[in-house]
Amino acid sequence: MSSEQKILSTDGIPLEESLKQAEKKNKIKAFLLVTPLLLFLIITYIIPIADMFSRSIDDKMVTNMLPKTYKAMEQWDGKELPQEEVFEAFYLDYKILVENKTAGRLQTQLNYEKNGFKSVLKKLARKQKKFEEGNYKEQIMKVHKRWRNVDYWRAIKRRAPAYTYSKYLKGVDMYSNEEGKIVQVAEDRRIHRILWSRTLEVAFFVTLFCFLMAYPIAHLLATLPMKYSNLLMICVLLPFWTSLLVRTASWMILLQQQGLVNDFFVWIGLVADDNRPEMMYNKTGTYVAMTQILLPFMVLPLYSVMKTISPSLMRAGKSLGATPGVAFFKIYFPLTIPGIGAGCLLVFILAIGYYITPALVGGASGTLISNQIAYHMKSTLDWSFASAMGLMLLTGVLVIYWIYNKLVGVDNIKLG
Amino acid sequence: MSKKEDFVKFDKVDKSYDGKVLVVKDLNLDIEEGEFVTMLGPSGSGKTTCLMMLAGFETPTNGEIYLDKNPISNIPPHKRGIGMVFQNYALFPHMTVFENLAFPLRVRKISKDDIDKKVEKALSMVSLSGFGNRMPGQLSGGQQQRVAVARALVFDPSVVLMDEPLGALDKNLRESMQYEIKHIHESIGVTVVYVTHDQGEALTMSNRIAVFNDGKVQQLSSPDKLYEEPVNSFVAEFIGENNTFAGEISDISNGSCKVKLDKGEIIANPISVKSVGEKTTVSIRPERALINPKDKMDNNQKGIIEEVIYHGDHTRVRLNLLGNSEFILKVPNSSQNLDIKLGNEINIGWNGHDARALDPK
Numbered sequence: 001m002s003s004e005q006k007i008l009s010t011d012g013i014p015l016e017e018s019l020k021q022a023e024k025k026n027k028i029k030a031f032l033l034v035t036p037l038l039l040f041l042i043i044t045y046i047i048p049i050a051d052m053f054s055r056s057i058d059d060k061m062v063t064n065m066l067p068k069t070y071k072a073m074e075q076w077d078g079k080e081l082p083q084e085e086v087f088e089a090f091y092l093d094y095k096i097l098v099e100n101k102t103a104g105r106l107q108t109q110l111n112y113e114k115n116g117f118k119s120v121l122k123k124l125a126r127k128q129k130k131f132e133e134g135n136y137k138e139q140i141m142k143v144h145k146r147w148r149n150v151d152y153w154r155a156i157k158r159r160a161p162a163y164t165y166s167k168y169l170k171g172v173d174m175y176s177n178e179e180g181k182i183v184q185v186a187e188d189r190r191i192h193r194i195l196w197s198r199t200l201e202v203a204f205f206v207t208l209f210c211f212l213m214a215y216p217i218a219h220l221l222a223t224l225p226m227k228y229s230n231l232l233m234i235c236v237l238l239p240f241w242t243s244l245l246v247r248t249a250s251w252m253i254l255l256q257q258q259g260l261v262n263d264f265f266v267w268i269g270l271v272a273d274d275n276r277p278e279m280m281y282n283k284t285g286t287y288v289a290m291t292q293i294l295l296p297f298m299v300l301p302l303y304s305v306m307k308t309i310s311p312s313l314m315r316a317g318k319s320l321g322a323t324p325g326v327a328f329f330k331i332y333f334p335l336t337i338p339g340i341g342a343g344c345l346l347v348f349i350l351a352i353g354y355y356i357t358p359a360l361v362g363g364a365s366g367t368l369i370s371n372q373i374a375y376h377m378k379s380t381l382d383w384s385f386a387s388a389m390g391l392m393l394l395t396g397v398l399v400i401y402w403i404y405n406k407l408v409g410v411d412n413i414k415l416g
Numbered sequence: 417m418s419k420k421e422d423f424v425k426f427d428k429v430d431k432s433y434d435g436k437v438l439v440v441k442d443l444n445l446d447i448e449e450g451e452f453v454t455m456l457g458p459s460g461s462g463k464t465t466c467l468m469m470l471a472g473f474e475t476p477t478n479g480e481i482y483l484d485k486n487p488i489s490n491i492p493p494h495k496r497g498i499g500m501v502f503q504n505y506a507l508f509p510h511m512t513v514f515e516n517l518a519f520p521l522r523v524r525k526i527s528k529d530d531i532d533k534k535v536e537k538a539l540s541m542v543s544l545s546g547f548g549n550r551m552p553g554q555l556s557g558g559q560q561q562r563v564a565v566a567r568a569l570v571f572d573p574s575v576v577l578m579d580e581p582l583g584a585l586d587k588n589l590r591e592s593m594q595y596e597i598k599h600i601h602e603s604i605g606v607t608v609v610y611v612t613h614d615q616g617e618a619l620t621m622s623n624r625i626a627v628f629n630d631g632k633v634q635q636l637s638s639p640d641k642l643y644e645e646p647v648n649s650f651v652a653e654f655i656g657e658n659n660t661f662a663g664e665i666s667d668i669s670n671g672s673c674k675v676k677l678d679k680g681e682i683i684a685n686p687i688s689v690k691s692v693g694e695k696t697t698v699s700i701r702p703e704r705a706l707i708n709p710k711d712k713m714d715n716n717q718k719g720i721i722e723e724v725i726y727h728g729d730h731t732r733v734r735l736n737l738l739g740n741s742e743f744i745l746k747v748p749n750s751s752q753n754l755d756i757k758l759g760n761e762i763n764i765g766w767n768g769h770d771a772r773a774l775d776p777k
Contacts, residue, residue, distance in 0.1 A: 315473055316506035318493040320520035321571065327494075330519070334510045 056167050056388035062159040065106050066093045070160045078157055081150055087137040098125045114155035120144050167388035199369040202286055203351035209291040210298040210347045218302035236299050248360045251289040255280040281363025289357045294350055298343040305339030341408045349397050369393060423449035423607055424575060429479035431465050439465050441631040452601050454610045454618040457628030463611050467577050472496050499568030499576040503583055505560045507552040513563050514548035520571040538570040541600060558589045578610045594620050615655050627651050648688060649774040652699040659743050661698040665689050672768055679739040683714040683768035688775045695776035702744045704770040713765035719743060721760050737764060
């Protein structure tokens with residue numbers, strides 16, 4: 001029979017079609033069943049990410065506030081002070097903003113671009129009420145001498161495009177300078193790069209510590225008799241049932257300088273009473289608290305994989321002449337790799353975006369990039385910068401996921 | 417090569433897991449070099465525990481196990497050089513068939529050429545040449561089983577232990593594997609200790625069978641002896657089919673005795689009874705009782721047919737005989753002209769020698 005020949009059902013309809021018809025109802029039912037979840041995902045996940053992205057590159061606010069100015073600036077080459085028409089356009093735009101009481105936003109935005117711009121603009125807002133018609137260039141320059149500085153006009157011009165990637169540059173301590181070249185910020189102001197590398201470092205070590213501690217626990221859980229393993233499982237899960245804040249707060253009680261751990265060290269004579277080590281408000285505190293909090297995420301995938309490994313495999317290895325060590329590394333360990341991969345990926349991704357714990361116990365040297373994002377969300381209200389850093393974090397996680405997929409294969413992940 | 421008589425020796429071995437119950441009691445067992453010995457018994461009888469003690473995964477609570485005259489209780493499993501085939505095969509799922517077989521050779525630091533040769537030989541022994549690159553998951557149950565057997569033999573161990581290796585296979589495959597393992601044993605002459613609860617398997621394969629019950633060896637003898645001459649009623653009951661009568665000795669002399677039953681009296685062969693008045697269980701194999709015997713027999717009784725079950729090559733007939741309504745007869749299909757119908761009364765005869773008077777149940 002040739003492969004091209006169509007197979008017909010008993011009624012003479014091509015088999016493929018009749019199969020489609022027969023399955024149609026079920027497919028619609030299945031789709032309807034997942035629709036709520038799909039909508040939920042779109043509303044709570046895809047739309048916010050899209051919104052974040054548009055916020056992070058959106059620069060329309062300034063563009064819309066100074067429409068005439070930018071139109072007039074199109075001709076300006078940016079080398080010397082702009083012509084009278086630019087000054088006039090700016091005066092007209094700014095007047096409307098001041099009248100509508102929305103000038104504050106422009107002041108804030110331009111101040112990001114050039115420090116000290118805010119005070120200059122505020123002064124102009126006060127003085128321009130008395131401006132006479134005509135020769136605005138002279139009148140504006142009289143208000144403040146900085147208006148004679150071409151840098152301030154360049155700062156305005158830089159905000160002309162409706163879209164910008166400057167927030168992303170700022171996230172890695174770079175900016176495009178007056179000539180439009182991308183350069184690094186001054187050495188003493190490079191804080192984001194330190195935060196990025198510290199975030200990666202903390203996430204890496206927390207993952208490592210979690211792995212080293214979780215592996216024996218998971219092995220014990222998988223091999224102990226039922227009644228003991230249930231108890232141990234409850235001990236592992238107990239932190240899960242406690243509020244994250246409570247757990248972090250209890251670490252603060254334990255780790256502070258007059259805390260229980262320090263008291264114990266003094267009591268056993270490990271450290272002198274007047275020389276208690278700082279275990280909190282630095283990286284140590286972040287490591288200790290985050291490792292404890294993320295431990296269950298490593299234990300559970302490891303446990304679910306180890307549970308499926310038959311104990312007779314190790315016995316077989318030993319009966320074939322392998323020492324317990326060789327049997328472990330050649331037989332048991334390779335079989336747990338799917339669990340290790342899943343656990344490490346889970347802990348690493350959770351750790352890289354961790355916020356509350358570093359904020360509470362991290363101090364200055366233990367804060368991470370997410371604390372910086374929160375700072376810009378809540379304190380500086382630079383939401384576009386916060387969105388840009390959030391997206392950079394998300395991209396970083398996706399890259400790690402991609403690398404992991406290349407190395408181990410996502411199909412090998414077992415979350416239990 | 418002279419065969420060593422007590423190559424594997426269990427000497428007064430006791431085993432308890434919880435300090436309260438003895439799982440194995442005072443076990444004494446000698447296994448000859450090159451022998452195929454099966455430990456047969458119901459589950460919980462201690463047979464697997466014995467195997468695990470021999471392999472080194474359990475330690476005897478008391479007594480000592482000798483391998484080639486050397487005590488081995490303090491030797492860890494990986495230094496004993498005993499091959500083992502596990503119930504669920506225990507093939508390493510992340511290694512190919514070749515790597516599985518090479519594993520015991522690699523840990524022994526054997527050269528690569530020798531490994532290739534030995535693995536190839538072992539694979540051809542179980543007729544799996546060319547399967548080296550497959551993963552265990554790609555093999556059928558029977559093939560996995562053969563790989564497990566090959567892996568237990570590839571490093572030339574002096575003893576191979578098999579823990580119910582055929583338990584997970586279907587009936588036909590199990591039977592062909594029984595012959596295959598038997599032939600491998602015959603061709604390479606390795607000592608095999610085999611554990612099973614399947615008596616058919618034990619009878620087919622073994623040189624000798626140790627019947628376990630309640631932590632003790634009830635009888636250790638060749639398959640035919642075990643079947644024909646069970647020494648107690650447990651063995652008689654456990655191996656093959658068996659008709660029993662409970663009664664009391666009324667007369668005993670010259671290797672023959674009379675047993676008084678609730679209804680009537682039969683002549684039997686005294687095995688574990690010595691004096692008049694002792695309680696006993698008389699055991700008769702179904703095939704030793706004949707219908708309408710032509711020759712004169714020691715016992716002749718009439719029974720009523722209560723059930724007839726067709727089995728293809730034979731017919732099972734359940735009779736009510738001397739008050740025992742569970743008396744089974746196997747009638748070959750070739751026997752014709754017999755009036756086997758429900759409710760008919762037939763004559764049954766058997767010799768006193770075949771009716772073994774054993775310990776009471």
